Structure formats: C-alpha cells, structure tokens
Amino acid sequence: xxxxxxxxxxxxxxxxxxxxxxxxxxxxxxxxxxxxxxxxxxxxxxxxxxxxxxxxxxxxxxxxxxxxxxxxxxxxxxxxxxxxxxxxxxxxxxxxxxxxxxxxxxxxxxxxxxxxxxxxxxxxxxxxxxxxxxxxxxxxxxxxxxxxxxxxxxxxxxxxxxxxxxxxxxxxxxxxxxxxxxxxxxxxxxxxxxxxxxxxxxxxxxxxxxxxxxxxxxxxxxxxxxxxxxxxxxxxxxxxxxxxxxxxxxxxxxxxxxxxxxxxxxxxxxxxxxxxxxxxxxxxxxxxxxxxxxxxxxxxxxxxxxxxxxxxxxxxxxxxxxxxxxxxxxxxxxxxxxxx
Amino acid sequence: xxxxxxxxxxxxxxxxxxxxxxxxxxxxxxxxxxxxxxxxxxxxxxxxxxxxxxxxxxxxxxxxxxxxxxxxxxxxxxxxxxxxxxxxxxxxxxxxxxxxxxxxxxxxxxxxxxxxxxxxxxxxxxxxxxxxxxxxxxxxxxxxxxxxxxxxxxxxxxxxxxxxxxxxxxxxxxxxxxxxxxxxxxxxxxxxxxxxxxxxxxxxxxxxxxxxxxxxxxxxxxxxxxxxxxxxxxxxxxxxxxxxxxxxxxxxxxxx
Numbered sequence: 202x203x204x205x206x207x208x209x210x211x212x213x214x215x216x217x218x219x220x221x222x223x224x225x226x227x228x229x230x231x232x233x234x235x236x237x238x239x240x241x242x243x244x245x246x247x248x249x250x251x252x253x254x255x256x257x258x259x260x261x262x263x264x265x266x267x268x269x270x271x272x273x274x275x276x277x278x279x280x281x282x283x284x285x286x287x288x289x290x291x292x293x294x295x296x297x298x299x300x301x302x303x304x305x306x307x308x309x310x311x312x313x314x315x316x317x318x319x320x321x322x323x324x325x326x327x328x329x330x331x332x333x334x335x336x337x338x339x340x341x342x343x344x345x346x347x348x349x350x351x352x353x354x355x356x357x358x359x360x361x362x363x364x365x366x367x368x369x370x371x372x373x374x375x376x377x378x379x380x381x382x383x384x385x386x387x388x389x390x391x392x393x394x395x396x397x398x399x400x401x402x403x404x405x406x407x408x409x410x411x412x413x414x415x416x417x418x419x420x421x422x423x424x425x426x427x428x429x430x431x432x433x434x435x436x437x438x439x440x441x442x443x444x445x446x447x448x449x450x451x452x453x454x455x456x457x458x459x460x461x462x463x464x465x466x467x468x469x470x471x472x473x474x475x476x477x478x479x480x481x482x483x484x485x486x487x488x489x490x491x492x493x494x495x496x497x498x499x500x501x502x503x504x505x506x507x508x509x510x511x512x513x514x515x516x517x518x519x520x521x522x523x524x525x526x527x528x529x530x531x532x533x534x535x536x537x538x539x540x541x
Numbered sequence: 542x543x544x545x546x547x548x549x550x551x552x553x554x555x556x557x558x559x560x561x562x563x564x565x566x567x568x569x570x571x572x573x574x575x576x577x578x579x580x581x582x583x584x585x586x587x588x589x590x591x592x593x594x595x596x597x598x599x600x601x602x603x604x605x606x607x608x609x610x611x612x613x614x615x616x617x618x619x620x621x622x623x624x625x626x627x628x629x630x631x632x633x634x635x636x637x638x639x640x641x642x643x644x645x646x647x648x649x650x651x652x653x654x655x656x657x658x659x660x661x662x663x664x665x666x667x668x669x670x671x672x673x674x675x676x677x678x679x680x681x682x683x684x685x686x687x688x689x690x691x692x693x694x695x696x697x698x699x700x701x702x703x704x705x706x707x708x709x710x711x712x713x714x715x716x717x718x719x720x721x722x723x724x725x726x727x728x729x730x731x732x733x734x735x736x737x738x739x740x741x742x743x744x745x746x747x748x749x750x751x752x753x754x755x756x757x758x759x760x761x762x763x764x765x766x767x768x769x770x771x772x773x774x775x776x777x778x779x780x781x782x783x784x785x786x787x788x789x790x791x792x793x794x795x796x797x
Binding site: 395401410412 | 599622625626640656658659665
C-alpha cells in the first residue's frame with residue numbers, strides 16, 4: 202500500500218447515538234409491553250396481528266425499500282415458517298426446536314429461490330418471486346396428508362407458559378423487538394452500506410469490488426429468515442395455519458403496508474401494518490369492499506406523498522421543531538424535496 | 542511532470558484482445574502493454590473502441606478472444622468486482638457515484654468493497670478505513686464537502702469524488718475514461734493539476750482515454766491511438782503527434 206502524507210485526523214464513524222432516540226425506543230417498547238394490560242382481550246389478538254405483520258412488512262421492506270429488490274414473494278417464507286412450525290409441533294417435535302428450525306428452513310428456501318430468481322433482470326425477478334408464491338400455495342393446498350390441504354392445520358398447541366393471553370402476547374413482542382433490533386443493526390453495518398450502494402448504483406458498486414449477486418442473495422436470505430420468524434410467531438398466537446398464508450395476495454400485503462407507512466423509514470412498515478389492519482377492522486366492519494379504500498389511499502400516497510404516513514409524521518415533527526426554533530429548511534430536506 | 546524512472550516492470554499487457562458484438566468487431570486483436578508508473582493515454586475518434594477496451598480490462602465485458610495479464614496474473618474472464626479487488630480500479634466516462642450517500646460514505650463503501658469487508662453484518666467500518674477515507678478525500682481536495690450528499694456536488698467535485706473512490710485502495714492500475722468530459726476549462730485545468738499531483742506523489746500506473754489533446758499531451762508519457770478497434774500507433778506524445786497516419790485518421794480533425 203502506498204502511503205500518503207497527510208495530517209487530517211479520522212472522523213468519528215457513524216452518527217453519535219442520540220440519547221433521546223434511545224429513550225424513545227425504550228418508551229415505545231414499554232408502551233407495547235403494557236398493551237395487554239390496557240386493551241380488552243379481543244383487541245389484544247388484533248394487536249398481535251399488527252405486531253406480527255409489522256415484522257413481516259419490515260423484513261419485506263428490507264428487500265424492497267432498502268436493497269432495491271422488488272420481491273412479491275415474501276409470503277412463501279412467511280407461510281413456509283408457519284407451516285414448518287405447525288407440522289413439527291403437531292408431530293411431537295419440541296417447541297423450541299420447531300421455533301428455531303422453522304425460520305432457518307425458511308431462510309434456506311429463500312436462498313434457493315434467490316439463487317434462481319436473481320439470475321434474471323429486475324422485472325423478471327419480481328415476476329419469478331410472484332410465481333414462487335403461487336407455486337407454494339398450490340403445493341400447500343395439494344399435499345393434504347401433510348398440510349391439511351385447503352383446510353390447513355387447526356388446533357396447534359403451544360407450551361402452557363405462553364398459552365395465556367398476556368404471556369402469549371409478551372412472548373411474541375420479545376422476539377419481534379429482538380428481530381427488529383437485529384435487522385436495524387444489519388442495515389447500519391458494513392453489509393448494509395454495501396446494500397445501499399448496490400441499490401443506488403450497481404455498476405459503481407461492482408467497480409469498487411462488491412459482488413452484487415451474492416450480496417443480494419444474502420439480503421434475500423436475511424429477509425427470508427425474518428419473514429419465516431414472523432410466520433412462526435403467527436402460529437404461536439393464531440394456533441392454526443391455512444394455505445392463504447402462502448398466496449400471492451399475502452405477499453402483496455407487506456408491500457402495501459410498507460407503502461402506507463413509508464418505505465424510506467425503518468419503522469414505516471410497522472406504522473403501515475397498524476393502518477392496514479385498522480382499515481381492515483373498522484372499514485371492513487362497514488363494507489366488504491374495504492380493500493378498495495386501501496387501494497385508493499396507496500394510490501394517493503404514491504402520487505402525492507411517497508414518504509407515506511411514517512415519513513409524514515417525521516416531516517411534521519421536523520417542521521414543528523424548526524418553526525419553534527426559527528431554523529431554515531436544511532440542505533438535505535431541500536434536496537429530498539427536489540428529488541421527489 | 543516527472544519522467545518515468547522504471548521501465549522494466551510490466552503492469553498490464555493484452556495479447557490479441559478481441560470483442561465482437563454480433564458481426565461488429567469493437568476491439569480487434571489488440572496487443573497492448575503498460576509499464577509500472579506510466580501514464581498511458583488511449584486516444585481515437587468516437588466509436589474507436591476505447592470504452593469497450595476499458596470495459597474489457599476491468600471485467601465489465603468478457604473478451605471474445607485474447608488475454609489480459611495484470612502483473613503476472615491472467616485476468617481475462619474475471620468479473621468486474623474481482624478485477625477491482627485485484628487492484629485495477631476505474632472512473633467512468635459519465636459520473637458514477639452513490640448520489641444519496643455523503644462524500645465520506647462513498648469513499649468508505651469503496652474501501653469496504655475493495656478490501657472484501659462488505660459481508661460483515663454487525664460491525665461498522667473500522668478506524669483504518671475511516672483514516673484512509675479521510676486521507677483520500679483530503680488528497681482530491683474534497684475535505685470541506687466530506688459530509689455533503691454526493692449528488693448535489695458540482696460536476697467537477699463529483700468527478701473528483703469518483704477519482705477518490707478509484708484511488709482509495711492504492712490501486713496497482715488506475716483507469717480513467719475521459720476524466721475531463723463535460724468539464725469547464727477551469728475544471729479541466731483543476732483536474733489535470735490534480736492528476737499531476739497524484740502521480741507525483743504516488744507514481745501510479747494510469748491508463749486514460751481522452752478527447753482533449755491538451756490534456757493528453759500534458760499528462761501522458763506515452764500515447765496509444767486506437768482506430769476502428771485496432772491500434773494504429775503507440776509512442777511518446779511527440780512521435781504520435783508527428784505520425785502521418787495518426788494525423789490523417791484522427792489528429793487532423795482535432796482543433797480544425
């Protein structure tokens with residue numbers, strides 16, 4: 202290595218962790234932890250659905266928003282994780298073994314799907330992932346002796362320790378917080394920087410020595426692992442599975458949630474999950490045509506405000522803070538607005 | 542510009558390098574050799590095959606025939622990321638950066654890629670990478686823009702950033718595809734001065750393609766003229782400038 206004589210000192214790596222952000226995260230987790238105490242049991246089931254789908258949507262957005270991989274097949278891994286756990290648990294396999302093996306198996310399937318699909322261009326990749334989703338649905342419907350066919354597998358029991366309403370919720374919450382936290386650190390790691398670089402400019406990424414294909418395969422495996430975990434957690438609280446979990450429409454849900462909440466924000470898809478399920482519950486109670494409203498909201502968001510509801514909340518908070526302090530719009534905001 | 546001191550070590554050679562696109566032969570049986578520490582300009586009219594030749598060298602295209610040897614290692618058929626990791630880096634004809642990242646993150650990402658440290662899932666880039674990134678940013682004169690988003694820099698600064706990304710791993714060979722294209726006369730001069738400064742400090746092997754003959758004759762130790770995918774002439778700038786075939790095929794049209 203040739204050395205250059207320079208006196209400049211190295212800058213600190215990354216942004217300094219803000220105490221306020223840490224406090225906000227702890228407060229959010231604490232708030233989520235007391236939900237089963239505040240909410241009636243019927244609403245708690247809904248809260249669990251929001252949490253599990255939030256994890257599913259965050260993992261999907263790790264591919265679509267963060268890595269630039271338009272995957273419409275994430276339900277394959279969500280459903281695979283769920284089915285694997287359901288089959289193992291109903292065949293007498295210990296709970297923890299099934300709990301660990303099922304997401305890993307989903308990650309393995311994701312690796313195989315990725316190695317095939319990523320050999321194609323962007324559009325064909327999206328179509329292939331959609332195709333895999335439909336294939337998985339047909340397989341799950343057809344293998345009646347193993348999967349219960351269209352009926353699925355009902356009445357899956359979980360250990361007594363987590364069969365209570367509160368303990369079941371808290372169990373799910375713990376693993377969701379761990380998974381969301383782990384994925385956050387992956388995004389900020391050297392690997393995350395490489396993924397951002399590939400999304401921005403794959404030609405340049407390759408020219409600086411990054412193997413685009415394998416980085417995408419690994420990203421797909423990580424997302425598959427987390428989607429698989431979300432699937433296992435789904436079984437923990439739903440205690441049943443059916444082939445709809447694997448259907449391509451199920452793959453579309455986390456994408457819509459990410460768009461609703463904001464793909465540019467790490468927790469945006471979680472906000473999207475809340476909005477989507479709220480619309481499903483409240484508008485769905487009034488009319489079976491509630492997906493029309495979701496479609497309309499997504500359409501308006503994409504055209505008018507692509508940063509989604511999550512991005513809107515962040516922008517609003519920044520705006521209020523600036524107005525209060527009389528600080529002019531910063532360069533990054535201006536650039537982003539211009540680029541949008 | 543300091544003269545070449547060591548002409549014994551070959552940095553890169555190609556033998557019979559050929560690339561066909563269907564019936565069209567873009568690069569045709571090119572035998573090319575560069576010695577360590579040399580600045581070699583590759584010139585020629587539009588469509589002569591300069592960019593295709595560069596793409597073959599860096600693995601962005603696979604050769605239809607022939608061989609590329611980097612140092613003593615045959616690299617023909619290697620992928621672009623492997624060639625970069627082996628120490629041949631490049632700046633592209635059109636600016637090629639990571640626009641929404643900061644200047645600093647652009648260089649850090651490049652360093653991570655070259656040093657094969659991108660498959661680290663928990664850790665941030667270490668202090669050695671941070672130090673090296675700061676050095677290179679200082680070298681190309683972008684320290685004051687370190688934390689700015691790369692996409693909003695002026696064109697000349699973006700080209701300097703691309704140069705920093707290519708220089709970051711202390712490459713064995715640096716390829717610059719039209720490093721002054723689209724630049725104002727002021728930016729061109731700044732760019733030439735910067736390249737001279739870098740060469741004087743590092744004595745890097747540089748291969749550049751360029752249309753601006755002032756830049757070529759002001760920088761290069763030797764010049765290779767490519768016409769219709771074939772080498773028409775190679776020599777020092779004075780020889781090439783005086784070569785009647787080169788004047789007829791290319792230089793005659795320049796500046797008229």
